[in-house]
Amino acid sequence: MHIPLYIDPGTGSLLLQMLLGAVAAVVLFYKRILYYFYKIFNKKKLEEKINNDDED
DSSP states (O other): OOOOOOOOHHHHHHHHHHHHHHHHHHHHHHHHHHHHHHHHHTHHHHHHHHHHHHHO
């Protein structure tokens, strides 16, 4: 049984680029989702802060 142990530079570069792109996509996706939920849950606090600043 022969197991290929060599990956040519073109294929290796392509695999590395795909891996880095997938990691970046996941990170940016979750960053955006977390920011969205943070904004929703803190909307009331932000509105109260704005109203208090306007009264001063």
